[in-house]
Amino acid sequence: MNDCEVFGDGFWGQPVNALTSLAFVLVGLAILIGYRRGGATRVVYGALVAATGVGSVVFHGPAPSWSGLLHDVPLVALVAFVGVDAASDVAGRRLSPLWWVLPTIVAVTVSEIADAARPAAQGAVAALAIGACVVRWYRRPLLRQTMATALxxxxVGALIGTLSRSGGPLCDPDSVLQGHAFWHVLAALAVWTLTPVISERTGSVQVVPQDR
Structure with a gap:
């Protein structure tokens, strides 16, 4: 692991990182319970967020041999899903789930086969998702503030997490203030902030005939 906190014995392993992973679970459940609009799209979004939290808890906690896979699959799927939701909005039509399922399978498979290729494979999915979101931001002015807040x-979370990696300037393996834990909490808040954007679609402009 490259997330600084010392790994101890017992179920929680890295207790701070494991416990803060629950932020994703809580946010995922809040999305499923609190947002009744958006239909199946928001249900899938909430489920992926919760699954990301579960995978992270297992990865930072008991950490069985398959925990890396459980960590990566829902996380990559969540990123791909956000990108496809943005692309669907821009295209003005619903895209097949295969658009986010297949990139997830490919990226995770490549990551498992060649660990050195993990950053490139998963980074490619993230880059495509970011690109789609940028286009959505440009095309949907009313969504810009929400998307900018999430970004x-x-x-901020990514910056703190990066500086707190093992060997980084903010890394203190024995501290209860773990940068990776801050990343968990801020990323979960970003996911929650983005929720109103998910499943929003550009409405078609209807021309109303003028009375003569």
Whole structure:
């Protein structure tokens, strides 16, 4: 692992990182319970968020041999799903789930076969998702503030997490203040912030005939 916190014995392994992973589970459940609009799209979104949290808890906690796979699959799927939701909005039509399922399978498979290729494979999915979101941001002015807030949370979380990696300037393996844990919490907040954007679609403009 490259997330600084010392790994101890017992179920929780890295207790701070494992416990803060529950933020994704809570947010996922909140999405499923609190957002009744959006139909199946929001249900899938909430389920992927919750599954990301479960995978992260197992990865940072008991950490069985298959925990890396359980960690990566829902996380990559969530990123791909957000990108496809943005692309669906831009295209003005619903895209097949295969658009986010297949990239997830390919990226995770490549990551499992060649660990060195993990950053490139999963980074490619993230890059495509970011590209689709940028286009959505440009095309949907009313969504910009919400998307910008989510991006700000992710950026701050990623910066803290990067500086806190093992050997990094903010890394203190024995501290209860773990940068990777801050990443968990801020990323979960970003996911929650983005929820109103998920499943939103550009409405068609109807021309109403003028009375003569």
């Amino acid at each position: 700000a949370l992710l950026t």
